[in-house]
Amino acid sequence: MxxxxxxxxxxxxxxxxxxxxxKQLNYQFMDADDVIEAKYKLKIKDIFSQxxxxxxxxxxxxxxxxxxSQDNIVLATxxxxxxxxxxxxxxxxxxxxFYLQRSVPELVHRLINAKxxxxxxQGKNQEELTQFINDLLPKREVFYLKxxxxxxxxxxxxxxxxxxxxxxxxxxxxx
Ligand code: S3P
Numbered sequence: 001m002x003x004x005x006x007x008x009x010x011x012x013x014x015x016x017x018x019x020x021x022x023k024q025l026n027y028q029f030m031d032a033d034d035v036i037e038a039k040y041k042l043k044i045k046d047i048f049s050q051x052x053x054x055x056x057x058x059x060x061x062x063x064x065x066x067x068x069s070q071d072n073i074v075l076a077t078x079x080x081x082x083x084x085x086x087x088x089x090x091x092x093x094x095x096x097x098f099y100l101q102r103s104v105p106e107l108v109h110r111l112i113n114a115k116x117x118x119x120x121x122q123g124k125n126q127e128e129l130t131q132f133i134n135d136l137l138p139k140r141e142v143f144y145l146k147x148x149x150x151x152x153x154x155x156x157x158x159x160x161x162x163x164x165x166x167x168x169x170x171x172x173x174x175x
Pocket of ligand 1: 008009010011014033044077078079080081117118119120
């Protein structure tokens with residue numbers, strides 16, 4: 001089991017949890033937004049403001065298509081990445097996908113307190129943010145729920161994920 005892919009709404013904790021998980025498994029951690037920023041030498045917010053969201057979505061698709069064969073990595077995707085084109089199916093082919101599910105109030109709380117700038121929610125107050133997530137999350141969950149594993153808040157710990165991965169490799173080796 002060598003590619004672990006974390007998906008979920010902005011602010012659900014993909015990067016923080018991904019780093020912890022990678023450390024525990026002794027895998028490399030990769031954050032798709034960081035890779036895109038480094039490759040194009042532009043912050044995500046500047047890609048959005050200079051070229052528009054549609055362009056960013058193309059860069060995300062390109063990132064997946066160019067991922068190639070990776071070994072022993074934990075990949076944190078951007079919150080919208082699985083929700084466009086064939087991306088979710090591709091992610092499921094590339095690795096074991098985990099949806100980090102969080103409730104709307106939790107996401108609002110985490111995003112209000114977040115340091116990382118996110119163009120889609122920038123400048124929104126608590127009420128606007130709640131409305132935005134209430135509208136968007138059900139549309140995005142159509143894709144997120146195609147993940148191989150869905151982790152609720154209490155299951156979002158490295159030991160639980162390791163147990164799931166062990167179960168999967170036990171099943172594969174007994175086939
Ligand atoms: C986005 C989520 C962000 C980033 C971009 C768009 C989205 O990543 O890719 O701002 O559409 O949900 P995080 O989920 O890491 O915040």
